[in-house]
Amino acid sequence: MAVVSMNLSTTPAPSQALRADSRVLLGLSEPELQQLALDLKQQSYRGKQLHHLIYKRKIKDIQDFSQVPLAFRNELEEAGWKVGRSPIYQSVTAADGTVKLLIKLEDNRLIETVGIPVKDEKGVMRLTACVSSQVGCPLRCSFCATGKGGFSRNLNMHEIVEQVLAIEEIFNHRVTNVVFMGMGEPMMNLKSVLAAHQCLNKDVQIGQRMITISTVGVPNTIKKLASHKLQSTLAVSLHAPNQKLRETIVPSAKAYPLSALMKDCRDYFVETSRRVSFEYALLAGVNDAVEHAVELAELLHEWGRGYHVNLIPFNPIEGSEYRRPSKKAVQAFAAALESNRVTVSTRQTRGLDADAACGQLRNKFQKSPLPTDSDNLQPEEDVAVAC
Template identity: 55%
Template sequence: MIAVQPTSKPLLGASLPELTDWVQQQGQPAYRGKQLYQWIYQKGAKSLGEITVFPKQWRSQLEDVSIGRSTIHYRAVASDGTVKYLLKLADGQIIETVGIPTRDRLTVCVSSQVGCPMACDFCATGKGGFIRNLETHEIVDQVLTVQEDFDRRVSHIVFMGMGEPLLNAENAIAAIICLNRDVGIGQRMITLSTVGIPGRIRKLAERQLQITLAVSLHASNQSLREQLIPSAKAYSLEALLSECRDYVKATGRRVSFEYVLLSGVNDLPTHAIELANHLRGFQNHVNLIPYNPINEVDYQRPSPQQIQTFVDELEQRKIAVSVRYSRGLDADAACGQLRASKLES
């Protein structure tokens, strides 16, 4: 039998034609490519040794070939059914992902980096620093892990976990394509959230993906944004919004703006009016997120009355707005709470 040819990267993330080419390089018939594809994406094989339709002798030669699956290092279930996972990667690094079930959907909040370099003041992930980008297979694996653990098909994906996706754009986009093409999740059910990296939103628009772009704004003026998001010092609010307008023109897709409400900091009526003035004239939607507490800072969540006043000010100015109360709060799985925690040891 022909010796197994080395593969430079795990097989997860590869398309059917790519897997077919690979099995043929191993001296196997082309139809084994479809078998491999089905076992990876439909049956959830963790290793090639599990693929019982392959000849036993060939399977024994594939021990060093990685599919690219992680292991569940820790699992916490919140009272609302949200599940937070700490996943251990091949190099021992830990990432977090979250499964958010409702009656009609199962959403996975995926990470794109180990840690995050953006250091947003109200977010736990940024407090731990940045280690590395995730590879394509490490992003796709998160979705398959949640789908298998819930024994239920994932319907929606949000790139709102650890990391800044547009600093890992190549792998994030490759993962989106794989999740759509191979896992069967519609691009319109996928949301990519970014703080905003100069020039990257326009580059994303060139790909003509049908995903939802969510921009983490969190402030209604430049000075306040710099206070909350250190990277904003190198990227003005005006420039960011200009890219967002260009994105809408290029894709025909509206932009969602994420805005974490911090009591007494960015939630005053004057902030709402200022925000509305910035967002006039192009298709967008504002998601208000009442602050979810972390230990490192003492921000407070606004009262229901403060939140409603902010909503009213936006609606009076014809800005589409909704309030998103995060799931998984009691398991530290809510928006802004993800980190590589002490539980990884």
């Protein structure tokens, strides 16, 4: 299998990323919206109103900005501005309350985002938005449905932010946590991810520590992320305790050896004082033996201390040779890590019956857009909702 080229350039000013020609209001900060109002010969407080309408009221069309004068609305549209919200093409609700949304982008491609509601022992709901960063994914990890559906392009910053607003609308509840664990490899779209992170933190007002950026590992990007000194969690998808096994599960590992990845994770901790979390998908008979757990613990101790491992029992996808491990095997793996002084948790599977669980996001319009007459089709006819 060919190794994917993973060269990436980023800019040090994510708040300005992708804005020059977009004319999209979503993603602009309150000061930027105030400046826009002044540029259009309005008073600056109109920009504050725009900010409220976009992020709090979640209004999707400029002509529905009833709090601002019609003349200002018309002037915004004449200048080529739009809110930047996309329609929901389809939603699927699982028995556990997890909701998967298919969002139809301006170029007729579909992305998937998932809302995961969890109530604590006091009945307080935590709502997690699992957001996509690309249309499809180019890395083609062997156990993941998204890569099997192909890759089209990176998402723009506002296309990431709008996923969170869409989840808030569907649940009529504030999103408390955001995880960049949907479709795509966030580090291959770091410019937009950093810009979206800033908007979600400053404008949507989600705390940095409530945001997780996940990566399977892209050369030179963990160091770049560390330079921003975010308080968010970095989650590295490891999936194997040694290079040889990892290459069979994650083909891109050939271009980014495990030793280099672990060094970057160690340097990230030194630079940010933020512990790295490691994701480990358990595949029955492949990487789920107690011996693998012991080897994983040795690897982590070699490169640092205080690491956390999040175990993810494989979620079935069509056409995969992998199987979900037994509960006994998962428990034995976790116990082996704990006995070797590694903190471990096992992810609760959510949204399985809606193909919304980890690794299951896929649709057949990742690579090619929907047909232009798709609005006349029934979603269940033209969308393969995951695998």
